[in-house]
Amino acid sequence: MRPGRRNQLHENVREEIKSVAWKQMAEKGASSLSLGAIARELGVTTPALYRYFPARNDLITALISDSYATFTEALEAARDCIPSGDHAGRFRSLFLAYFAWAVSHPQQYLLMFGSSMPGYQLDSAVGELADRCFQVPLDMLAAAARDGKISFTFEGFHLSSKLQEQLERIPPNGRSYPARVMYLTLVSWTFIHGVTSLELTQRYAGILADQSDQFVELEVERFVKSIGLN
Secondary structure (H helix, E strand, C coil), rough: CCCHHHHHHHHHHHHHHHHHHHHCCCCCCCCCCHHHHHHHHHCCCHHHHCCCCHHHHHHHHHHHHHHHHHHHHHHHHHCCCCCCCCCHHHHHHHHHHHHHHHHHHHHHHHHCCCCCCCCCCCCCCHHHHHHHHHHHHHHHHHHHHHCCEEEECCCCCCHHHHHHHCCCCCCCCCCCCHHHHHHHCCCCCCCCCCCHHHHCCCCCHHHHCHHHHHHHHHHHHHHHHHEEEE
């Protein structure tokens, strides 16, 4: 068998294993992930899976990595479909896409940000992917600040020197950002993660019924106005 053909078959089996893993977690929760159960569904022995994923930890890392990659691509696409000079429009598009992607991919989102995986040790590659994801809104808000399109300042607030120093720390990409840019990125991420998590855990269901999307649109607009983004 030609090496290219062999590699393609190997990748196809890896994708099949991951597909079964997602199905298993959707049915029984992330903590239930088991190589043995996956092997049984595929009709192979558990040791046979080790050719593709040497350990459960490797499979989890692959699932999280795939999720971060797809999620980040969705955020970048939402940002880029709006002209670069329309900072408020880019913010709305990106954070509405954040919510929409999570609702469409609840297992992936919860694995990235919510589900506890007993015994899992975080791989450094996952951290790099998470940094790339966070970089999308960070760079977007930095561009808006450079263009003078954010009126928010710390005036009237107590910003301790230690917190300011922490906010201005050099991120993994080697660049530094003004404290208010890092602050606004963190609070905007906190805001959208909060409403998204409440939606995925069905805390809104009994209150908002089928109006969650409209609620989130209103909240995003409120946030845009609260930081003076235009």
